[in-house]
Amino acid sequence: MINFCEDCGKKNTLEPKEFREGKAVFKCMHCGYFNAYKMDSPKTGKLGKINLFLKNNLTDPIIIGAFIFHLKTRVVINHMPGILKDSDLAILGKLLTDSYTLCHMQYTDIDELTLHISEKLVTIQMIDHNIAIVFVTKKSPLPKKIKKQFSDLISTI
Numbered sequence: 457m458i459n460f461c462e463d464c465g466k467k468n469t470l471e472p473k474e475f476r477e478g479k480a481v482f483k484c485m486h487c488g489y490f491n492a493y494k495m496d497s498p499k500t501g502k503l504g505k506i507n508l509f510l511k512n513n514l515t516d517p518i519i520i521g522a523f524i525f526h527l528k529t530r531v532v533i534n535h536m537p538g539i540l541k542d543s544d545l546a547i548l549g550k551l552l553t554d555s556y557t558l559c560h561m562q563y564t565d566i567d568e569l570t571l572h573i574s575e576k577l578v579t580i581q582m583i584d585h586n587i588a589i590v591f592v593t594k595k596s597p598l599p600k601k602i603k604k605q606f607s608d609l610i611s612t613i
């Protein structure tokens with residue numbers, strides 16, 4: 457089963473024996489970080505939950521796509537249309553998170569940043585200090601219902 461390292465965000469394949477007392481316990485094969493995070497079932501990791509949410513909610517016609525950007529490892533989940541490669545998204549993600557960080561230093565109550573680029577709206581939101589989500593929509597912002605469900609999800613993980 458695939459689990460994401462809490463520190464670097466990279467994928468690790470776990471054996472069943474690495475799940476102990478409701479926790480995923482493993483040393484990351486990429487950065488060596490010792491992970492021991494709460495996990496009730498294979499799909500309850502933070503990124504797993506977000507991925508599932510995206511799979512279920514990106515069918516709204518107003519949404520072009522979304523991706524999750526990890527500040528250290530770049531693109532970790534990609535639900536964008538194929539035109540943009542991971543390397544393009546990584547550049548976009550870096551640009552957006554840099555802009556967000558800069559704005560946030562000045563105005564700490566900012567919790568999302570939206571850019572209007574050629575008929576598209578690009579919205580970035582930080583999920584935690586390392587992970588950002590980027591939604592790309594057609595002209596109008598993310599539907600309120602989806603936005604609300606997403607912030608409810610984030611507040612529980």
Ligand SMILES: [Zn+2]
Nearest residue numbers: 461464484487
């Ligand atoms: Zn790691």
